[in-house]
Amino acid sequence: MKNAPPTLKEIAKRLKLSTSTVSRALKDHPSIGLVTTMRVKKLAEELNYEPNNRAIFFKQQKTFTIGVVLPSLSESFFSTAISAIENKATEEDYTVILGQSLDDEKRQSRILETLRKHRVDGIIVSVGKNTSNFEFIETLGKAGIPIVFFDCVPDRADVIRIVSDLKPGIMEAIDTFVSCGHNQIALINGPKTLLASKERLEGYKQGLKKNNILFNKDYVFTSDLSEEDNKRVMSELIALPNRPSAIICFSDYVALDTMKVAKERGLNINQDVSFISFSNFPIWNHIENKPMASIEQFAGKQAEKAAAILFDLINERQGVDNKLISYPSKLIHLDSL
Amino acid sequence: MKNAPPTLKEIAKRLKLSTSTVSRALKDHPSIGLVTTMRVKKLAEELNYEPNNRAIFFKQQKTFTIGVVLPSLSESFFSTAISAIENKATEEDYTVILGQSLDDEKRQSRILETLRKHRVDGIIVSVGKNTSNFEFIETLGKAGIPIVFFDCVPDRADVIRIVSDLKPGIMEAIDTFVSCGHNQIALINGPKTLLASKERLEGYKQGLKKNNILFNKDYVFTSDLSEEDNKRVMSELIALPNRPSAIICFSDYVALDTMKVAKERGLNINQDVSFISFSNFPIWNHIENKPMASIEQFAGKQAEKAAAILFDLINERQGVDNKLISYPSKLIHLDSL
C-alpha cells in the first residue's frame, strides 16, 4: 500500500541508465539525447516520480521556505499582509512559515530562533510594539539569513525597511478637518518609543502648520494602546476646558475605544466630535458610528514589496540600492466606500 | 565573515574523534565516556555548533513541519485557530506552513499540492465553502501524509474530523428568544450544500419543537453568504406579512449585513427585531448595535485538538479511536461580556 516513493535510482535501474542521466533527462538537460529523455520522462510519469524535496533541500542547502513574523493575525492589517506575502512566495515556489509574536518580545525571539534553526532561506518581520532587543538581527546575519522589515520597523539604518509614510495621510486628515471648520484638533498617539508615534506627531505638527493652526501640546495624548488606557486618555480629553472638536486616533482600535467613551458621555460621533483613524478596518463599512475617514497604509503593498526584496536577496538577483522604502499613506473617506 | 557553520565532522577532526562519537556525545548517549562527552560538548559550545536541520530532515525523512490550510485568516475564527495550532506545534518543535484557500477550490488544491511536494509531516485543513473535489484526501493518503479536518469538514466518515456541535448553541438561542417573549423566530441559513447549514437547520427545528413552536418553512432563508445576498434575504424577511421578531443568523457577518438593512428600514436592533449570530466576533464588544448573543464555536479548542491528534498520528503515538470529535457550542450573551 504505502510503498516507498520512486527515486531516481529506481528509474535508473529499470532503464539501465545512471542516476545522473535520469536526473539530467528530467530537467531537459541539453546533453541528453531526445530518445533517452523521452524514455525517462515516460517511466517517471508512470511511476508518479516526484523529486524528494528533503533531499534537494539538503543538497542545495536551502529549504525553499521563508519565515514571517507578525504581531498578530487577528489585525486585518496583518492578515492582508500575510496574504500578499503568501502570493509572492507561491510565485517563487516557496512556502511560508508563520509566527505570531503577539507583541511579546520573548515569544518573538523564540520564533526567530526556531526559524533560524529550521534554516529558513529568509525572514520578513514586523516587530512587536515593545521590542527593545534587536540582537536577533546580528544572529540571523551571522547565520546568513536575510531579513526584511516592514510596517513596524526598528529605528536603525542598517536594515532593510519597508514602511508607510504617514505624513501625507495625516496632513490630508488635518486638511479635511479644517475644511469642515475644525481648528481644535487633538492627536491620540501611541507610546513615544515607537517610530510610528514619532511620525504621527511629526505629521500632525506639519499639518497644523500648513493650516496655520498653533500647535498646542495639551492636545497631544499618549496611550499605551490598551483598551483601558485609550479610555482613560479619552476621558481626559473630554474633560479639557477647550475640548477639541476633532481627533486623530493612532489606530482603528483606539478609535473604537475612544468613540465608545464619547458616546457614553452623550457626544455624537462626527457631530460633537469628529474622528479620523489609521488602518482602514474593512469592517467600518458595517458599523454605524465610525470615523469620518481612515488613513490607509497599504498593508498589501508594503508586504508584497518586502517579499519581493527578500526574494531578490535570497536569489542574489541584486543588492538592495535603497534600504528604506516608503509608501505614502492616503486618507480614505469612509462614507464614500 | 559568513564562514560555513561547524559540522560534526569539524568537531570530530579537532578533537581527533570520529563523527559518530561526537554525534552520540551530543545526545548524551550512555555508551560514551563522561570525559569525552564533556570535551565534545565544550567544543560544540565554543564553536556554536548547531545541527543542520536540513540534513536531519533528509536523514529522518521528516521535515518537522505541518501544513495548515484555512479559508481565510481575516476571519477571527481562523486567526484564533491558527494561534492554537501554532502553540501546539511549538511544543512539539514543529513549524507551521500556512495556506489560505480564500474559499477558492483551485487555490486550495494548489496549496495542498505544494504542501505535499514539500513533504510536510502532516496537514490540518478547514475546507473552503464550496469544495466539491476531495481527491486530495487519496493523494495525500498515498503519500503517507496524515490529515485532520476541523470546523468545515468533508461529509465523509473515513477521515478524521473535529467539529463544533451546533445544536446546543442554537437550542439555547431559541430558549433565550422564547424566554424574551419571541415566538416568531427566523433562521438565515447558508448554502444547503454545507454540512454547517444542515446542522443549523436541524438544531433550529429541534429548538422550536422543544419550545412547542410550529416549524414554518417561510421563516427559513438561504443566503449564499455574500453581502448582497444577505441583504436581499433580509429585505425579503422584512417584507413578510408576519415579520419574525427574532432572527438566528448563519454567522456574525450575516448579522452585520442584516442588521444594517434592519436599521435602514428604521427597525431598532434587539427591540423591533432581535438577533443571535454565530462565531462570537471579538469586536462585538466595541460595537453599539450588536446581536443579543452569539454562539461560540470554540475555534481554539477545535484547532488545538486537531493539532494534538495530528501529532499523535505523526509520532505514531496511537491510532485514533474516534474519527469524529465534536465540541458542544455555547450561547454567549454579548452584554455580559
Added chain:
DNA sequence: CTGTTAGCGCATTCAA
C-alpha cells in the same frame, strides 16, 4: 551523449 564518482551532514549498524 552517458557513466562514474564523490559528497552534502548526520545517524546508525557493525566491528573492534
Added chain:
DNA sequence: TTGAATGCGCTAACAG
C-alpha cells in the same frame, strides 16, 4: 567505550 563504514536522494564535476 570508540571507530569505520554505510546510506538517505540528489546534483555536479569529471571522465569517457
